[in-house]
Amino acid sequence: MERYLTKNFTVPNSEVIKAYLNHGEGYKAMEKALKELSPEQIIEEIKRSGLRGRGGAGFPTGLKWSFMPRDNGRPKYICCNADESEPGTFKDRQIIENDPHQLIEGLIIGAYAMGVNTVYIYIRGEYASQAKILQKAIDEAYENGYLGKDILGTGFNVDIYIHRGGGAYICGEETGLMESIEGKKGQPRKKPPFPAGYGVWGYPTTINNLETFSHIPHIIKKGANWFKGIGTEKSTGNTLFGVSGHVKRPGVYELPFGVSLKEIIYEHAGGIRNDNELKGVIPGGSSTKILPANMVDVKMDHDSLMKAGSSIGTGAVIVMDHTTCMVRVGCVLSRFYRHESCGQCTQCREGTAWMHQIISRIERGEGEINDLDTLLDIASNMEGNTICALSDAGAWPIQGLLKHFRDEFEEHIKEKRCPLPDSFLV
Amino acid sequence: MLSEDAIRAIEGVIKRYSEKRGGLLPTFHIVQKDRGWISEEAIEEIARILDIPPIEVKEAVSFYTMFNTREVGKYHIQVCTNLSCSLLGGRHIVDYLERRLGVDVGKTREDKRFTLSEVECLGSCGTAPVMQINEDYYENLTEDKIDRIIGSLA
Ligand SMILES: Cc1cc2nc3c(=O)[nH]c(=O)nc-3n(C[C@H](O)[C@H](O)[C@H](O)COP(=O)(O)O)c2cc1C
Ligand code: SF4
Numbered sequence: 287m288e289r290y291l292t293k294n295f296t297v298p299n300s301e302v303i304k305a306y307l308n309h310g311e312g313y314k315a316m317e318k319a320l321k322e323l324s325p326e327q328i329i330e331e332i333k334r335s336g337l338r339g340r341g342g343a344g345f346p347t348g349l350k351w352s353f354m355p356r357d358n359g360r361p362k363y364i365c366c367n368a369d370e371s372e373p374g375t376f377k378d379r380q381i382i383e384n385d386p387h388q389l390i391e392g393l394i395i396g397a398y399a400m401g402v403n404t405v406y407i408y409i410r411g412e413y414a415s416q417a418k419i420l421q422k423a424i425d426e427a428y429e430n431g432y433l434g435k436d437i438l439g440t441g442f443n444v445d446i447y448i449h450r451g452g453g454a455y456i457c458g459e460e461t462g463l464m465e466s467i468e469g470k471k472g473q474p475r476k477k478p479p480f481p482a483g484y485g486v487w488g489y490p491t492t493i494n495n496l497e498t499f500s501h502i503p504h505i506i507k508k509g510a511n512w513f514k515g516i517g518t519e520k521s522t523g524n525t526l527f528g529v530s531g532h533v534k535r536p537g538v539y540e541l542p543f544g545v546s547l548k549e550i551i552y553e554h555a556g557g558i559r560n561d562n563e564l565k566g567v568i569p570g571g572s573s574t575k576i577l578p579a580n581m582v583d584v585k586m587d588h589d590s591l592m593k594a595g596s597s598i599g600t601g602a603v604i605v606m607d608h609t610t611c612m613v614r615v616g617c618v619l620s621r622f623y624r625h626e627s628c629g630q631c632t633q634c635r636e637g638t639a640w641m642h643q644i645i646s647r648i649e650r651g652e653g654e655i656n657d658l659d660t661l662l663d664i665a666s667n668m669e670g671n672t673i674c675a676l677s678d679a680g681a682w683p684i685q686g687l688l689k690h691f692r693d694e695f696e697e698h699i700k701e702k703r704c705p706l707p708d709s710f711l712v
Numbered sequence: 713m714l715s716e717d718a719i720r721a722i723e724g725v726i727k728r729y730s731e732k733r734g735g736l737l738p739t740f741h742i743v744q745k746d747r748g749w750i751s752e753e754a755i756e757e758i759a760r761i762l763d764i765p766p767i768e769v770k771e772a773v774s775f776y777t778m779f780n781t782r783e784v785g786k787y788h789i790q791v792c793t794n795l796s797c798s799l800l801g802g803r804h805i806v807d808y809l810e811r812r813l814g815v816d817v818g819k820t821r822e823d824k825r826f827t828l829s830e831v832e833c834l835g836s837c838g839t840a841p842v843m844q845i846n847e848d849y850y851e852n853l854t855e856d857k858i859d860r861i862i863g864s865l866a
């Protein structure tokens with residue numbers, strides 16, 4: 287198994303441009319792209335590679351890039367989404383800290399392919415030290431002539447700016463992010479119009495996740511066929527799985543799509559703490575539906591997880607052992623979505639608040655048996671027909687918990703207390 | 713009043729955006745770094761520099777949880793209690809800090825030394841439980857580790 291995104295993470299000072307250039311391949315893909323390939327050829331290559339976005343929705347990247355208008359009259363923008371706020375997710379941060387130049391190289395190639403001269407990297411505000419590392423890498427790229435005017439004598443210009451967020455999950459949503467760059471509240475826009483037509487300040491904009499851009503130089507360097515040879519037919523390449531919770535070795539693991547969840551947990555993350563029994567796993571970040579222990583043979587790719595009734599999301603695997611109270615899990619997650627709802631849509635604003643109230647009541651031992659159907663009712667009302675997907679993201683985890691752990695909710699209600707004395711506290 | 717350095721930094725950062733207003737979030741960061749929090753007075757000043765109605769600056773500042781619209785302690789301690797951290801004792805960390813520092817969560821201690829807050833996921837789930845003090849992260853927390861960290865603060 288070949289690692290490419292994290293290959294150089296263990297090289298001393300791997301975040302410095304010298305280390306990136308020393309391994310002999312640094313900025314070579316960009317040079318090839320700018321000097322030998324046309325923008326159309328690059329987009330075609332990315333399309334053929336099958337690369338899908340790593341920000342959660344899994345949209346095909348090449349296709350997204352092809353939506354950008356080709357005329358060069360008006361400004362166009364790229365936004366790199368480094369908001370990384372989906373609970374359980376801490377992967378983009380590893381790229382920034384350990385190999386930021388592959389990201390910068392990917393951004394330059396993307397900018398050239400879409401005729402963009404200004405790139406904003408929207409990084410979550412809390413990542414202050416990461417923003418510094420990234421700024422230093424950007425400065426180094428300017429000093430070496432890879433950014434700015436007339437890059438490598440090709441006449442192509444591009445600037446990259448870091449924009450720090452202010453602590454709001456909703457700014458990870460693509461149009462919320464754009465509003466936030468414009469200096470407004472990060473409230474998502476109604477779509478259509480889509481960002482490729484109407485993005486930052488109304489200009490054509492493409493937004494991708496930070497990890498998505500980081501795959502680009504590798505694809506350009508080694509070709510679409512190489513990339514397609516990794517992973518599964520419909521989920522190509524490696525991806526970064528962030529494993530947290532009750533495992534012995536939490537961390538970020540670069541593995542091909544299609545690896546089994548079991549292998550991630552038991553081989554890479556070292557198994558369950560104290561060799562406890564596994565109870566459930568959230569496979570792709572807080573908004574994806576939980577899977578019970580007997581489903582860990584599932585393969586980690588878009589189609590397999592969809593079939594299993596969940597989704598790959600951001601590849602953030604949250605592992606829970608037998609001590610875990612699933613009603614408490616529901617409390618924490620519903621509180622989060624309630625807190626982060628931007629309030630524009632009634633279903634989302636009211637639904638997230640209501641859910642949190644009911645689940646907290648059940649946890650306190652004050653629930654009633656019809657509360658469970660009420661929860662499912664609220665959840666189905668929250669799905670679809672809101673301005674953005676936060677509402678759905680708030681409904682899914684609760685639906686997952688009630689599907690697989692309904693008896694535990696019922697026990698809380700019947701016994702009027704939490705039946706799991708060793709569970710984590712809320 | 714904002715310092716001259718702060719005003720210069722704001723004027724520099726505006727240039728990155730095709731409309732001045734794009735500089736609003738960077739400006740909040742600059743002002744908070746300069747003053748520790750964003751006061752009514754600062755809001756008026758920001759509105760003037762960026763040509764935005766003060767009410768819109770106020771709305772924006774309150775939308776983002778990182779910006780303090782009240783004075784906070786010298787050390788702002790923010791503990792994550794989202795899922796990965798909670799699974800490994802995030803709640804216990806909050807309780808411990810409340811006792812250890814003598815301040816309730818959500819409050820600033822009377823001597824203005826500490827403010828204790830609970831926050832959502834900090835993107836450090838693999839090194840849970842986690843807290844942030846001002847701009848720095850402290851990971852894999854235990855009671856002992858917290859004692860050492862608090863002891864080392866000036
Ligand atoms: C509520 C919400 C929060 C999101 N947060 C993030 C985020 O933190 N990082 C991210 O890359 N994408 C996030 N997304 C997905 C983005 O809207 C968008 O789909 C993504 O950045 C596109 O990049 P990709 O095609 O490379 O995946 C979020 C979506 C929603 C609905
Ligand atoms: S679904 Fe929720 S977060 Fe999204 S726009 Fe509507 S209220 Fe805001």
Ligand code: FES
Pocket residue numbers: 373374375792793794795796797798832833834835836837840842
């Ligand atoms: S859950 Fe605490 S840092 Fe992510």
